[in-house]
Amino acid sequence: MKIVVDGGVAAGMSCAARARRLDEQAEIVVFERAKHVSFANCGLPYHIGDVIKDRDRLLLQTPESLDESLALDVRTGHEVVSLDAQAKTVTVRVLDTGEEFAESYDAVALCPGAAPFVPPLPGVDHPNIHVLRRIGDMDAIKALVDGTDGHPAKHAVVIGAGYIGLEVAENFHHRGVETVIVEMADQIIPPLDRELTTQMESYIRAHGVTLQLGTQAAAFSEAPDGRLRVELTNNAFIETDLVVLAAGVRPSTEIAAAAGVELGPRGGIAVDQHMRTNLPDVYAAGDAVEVEHLILPGPYLVPLAGPANRQGRVAAENICGRDTTFGKVQGTSIVKMFDMVAGGTGANQKQLTAAGIPFDRVQVHPSGHAGYYPGTAKMHLKVLFDPEDGRLLGAGCVGFDGVDKRIDVLATAIRAGMTIYDLQDLELAYAPPFGSAKDPINMAGFVGSNLLKGDVALWYPSEYPGATEGARIIDVRGPEEFAVWHLPGAENLPLPTNREACGSWDTSVPLRDYCAERFRSYLASR
Ligand code: FAD
Numbered sequence: 001m002k003i004v005v006d007g008g009v010a011a012g013m014s015c016a017a018r019a020r021r022l023d024e025q026a027e028i029v030v031f032e033r034a035k036h037v038s039f040a041n042c043g044l045p046y047h048i049g050d051v052i053k054d055r056d057r058l059l060l061q062t063p064e065s066l067d068e069s070l071a072l073d074v075r076t077g078h079e080v081v082s083l084d085a086q087a088k089t090v091t092v093r094v095l096d097t098g099e100e101f102a103e104s105y106d107a108v109a110l111c112p113g114a115a116p117f118v119p120p121l122p123g124v125d126h127p128n129i130h131v132l133r134r135i136g137d138m139d140a141i142k143a144l145v146d147g148t149d150g151h152p153a154k155h156a157v158v159i160g161a162g163y164i165g166l167e168v169a170e171n172f173h174h175r176g177v178e179t180v181i182v183e184m185a186d187q188i189i190p191p192l193d194r195e196l197t198t199q200m201e202s203y204i205r206a207h208g209v210t211l212q213l214g215t216q217a218a219a220f221s222e223a224p225d226g227r228l229r230v231e232l233t234n235n236a237f238i239e240t241d242l243v244v245l246a247a248g249v250r251p252s253t254e255i256a257a258a259a260g261v262e263l264g265p266r267g268g269i270a271v272d273q274h275m276r277t278n279l280p281d282v283y284a285a286g287d288a289v290e291v292e293h294l295i296l297p298g299p300y301l302v303p304l305a306g307p308a309n310r311q312g313r314v315a316a317e318n319i320c321g322r323d324t325t326f327g328k329v330q331g332t333s334i335v336k337m338f339d340m341v342a343g344g345t346g347a348n349q350k351q352l353t354a355a356g357i358p359f360d361r362v363q364v365h366p367s368g369h370a371g372y373y374p375g376t377a378k379m380h381l382k383v384l385f386d387p388e389d390g391r392l393l394g395a396g397c398v399g400f401d402g403v404d405k406r407i408d409v410l411a412t413a414i415r416a417g418m419t420i421y422d423l424q425d426l427e428l429a430y431a432p433p434f435g436s437a438k439d440p441i442n443m444a445g446f447v448g449s450n451l452l453k454g455d456v457a458l459w460y461p462s463e464y465p466g467a468t469e470g471a472r473i474i475d476v477r478g479p480e481e482f483a484v485w486h487l488p489g490a491e492n493l494p495l496p497t498n499r500e501a502c503g504s505w506d507t508s509v510p511l512r513d514y515c516a517e518r519f520r521s522y523l524a525s526r
Pocket of ligand 1: 007011033041042043044045081252255285287303304306
């Protein structure tokens with residue numbers, strides 16, 4: 001058995017290593033066009049920020065160590081340039097010499113990953129404009145920040161406020177580089193719903209990082225003083241020393257497509273649950289493939305490290321004769337900006353709406369752990385579920401303390417097909433430094449169950465002002481809060497006065513209660 005793997009990082013190396021553990025006799029050859037294999041791309045921003053000081057810590061393996069431990073034939077600087085599925089060969093180019101040769105296979109795994117999207121804008125090939133995908137990209141960006149030419153970058157522009165863009169911006173800030181983030185959406189972290197990201201946007205701005213939302217880069221040019229000038233679609237200009245393009249990635253499919261491998265509707269390599277393509281003995285895994293989503297219809301591109309590693313492993317299992325399937329993806333992801341954390345799993349409200357999937361949602365604002373124990377703050381947790389049977393569909397969470405734990409619990413609950421009712425019963429670890437006797441997850445379950453059982457009816461900011469027509473709007477917060485801001489037309493009836501006041505109300509007039517975090521208005525409505 002001879003297994004050839006194209007691409008030697010997450011999916012490719014998982015595939016090769018798993019294949020070796022299943023088949024001691026197989027000949028396993030990995031071709032990687034870059035200079036490094038099996039490196040930690042997720043750690044790249046943190047070396048730029050000097051958080052991970054030692055560059056070598058990102059280089060998890062070398063061809064030599066992989067030969068020693070797993071007897072893998074790993075060849076860096078070797079690019080697969082074509083695949084002939086009939087002859088069962090790949091053509092490989094040695095990048096140093098230009099020499100080409102054909103390598104035969106019994107099974108081949110295509111794991112070429114994805115390429116950063118480089119918008120075709122005037123001046124985009126300026127030497128101080130970079131993407132961040134490989135060790136070489138990191139080295140080039142870090143050299144500019146370090147000022148190896150004697151002029152450390154003082155100012156940077158990051159295009160894109162997704163996970164990678166934010167991590168790069170945080171690390172630039174950490175290095176004292178004045179940073180502007182430009183994002184074409186009207187919010188950061190587009191995979192999260194808008195109301196979850198606003199607090200983090202304020203927090204980022206409070207740290208002195210500029211956010212330019214709802215605008216895009218239009219062109220790049222050299223300013224008279226030699227700096228880089230970024231022109232935005234809102235007609236603003238920014239002069240800077242360095243630009244990082246973090247505007248998303250596109251699956252690398254050129255070689256597969258040229259060989260007759262079918263692509264899916266989202267442009268990724270189409271695979272079945274065994275990670276098989278349409279061509280015999282041709283498998284694919286990682287950022288280059290599209291796979292079924294756990295909640296949303298049709299295949300999805302989910303360029304994340306976890307799915308890539310697991311898909312590589314599944315490909316190897318099937319290559320080696322096992323019958324293993326890859327479950328679906330749910331896009332569980334997380335990012336931190338300074339002390340603040342944002343994460344999501346499953347589908348968000350925007351995706352459910354676009355897919356026409358009915359949903360209900362609850363939002364709660366509990367503390368990460370017991371409020372009386374130091375070191376916590378309120379989080380904003382949003383959970384989406386089926387309005388009929390309560391099946392969980394997705395969740396997003398933003399806060400300072402315990403966000404990762406809640407996202408992981410919800411990711412597991414969604415994967416297990418649990419309902420919003422089930423969240424009430426989850427018995428989660430609790431002592432004051434870690435959680436609450438009624439964990440935020442339980443709280444979301446309580447509120448969701450109340451909603452489905454009709455114990456409370458919710459109205460949302462997006463329904464204002466329509467939902468208030470013909471209704472009394474009751475602000476149940478305290479008078480001081482009311483004085484700072486309130487909805488036009490609202491009456492201020494603080495919660496403690498409600499019980500007595502409501503005795504004389506005309507019950508035929510509908511009420512719309514509100515407060516700050518939906519808790520006091522819930523009590524008032526009961
Ligand atoms: P890759 O890891 O990109 O590996 C593909 C390899 O194939 C590349 O090394 C490429 O050089 C090689 N290759 C391509 N074409 C050829 C060819 N023709 N011949 C030979 N070799 C070829 N994900 C998370 O889940 N969490 C994170 O925190 C996170 N942070 C990230 C931070 C950064 C800066 C980056 C860039 C990515 C991050 N990711 C994160 C995404 C994650 O790294 C990817 O989802 C994952 O690496 C995909 O694995 P892959 O094997 O499909 O592709």
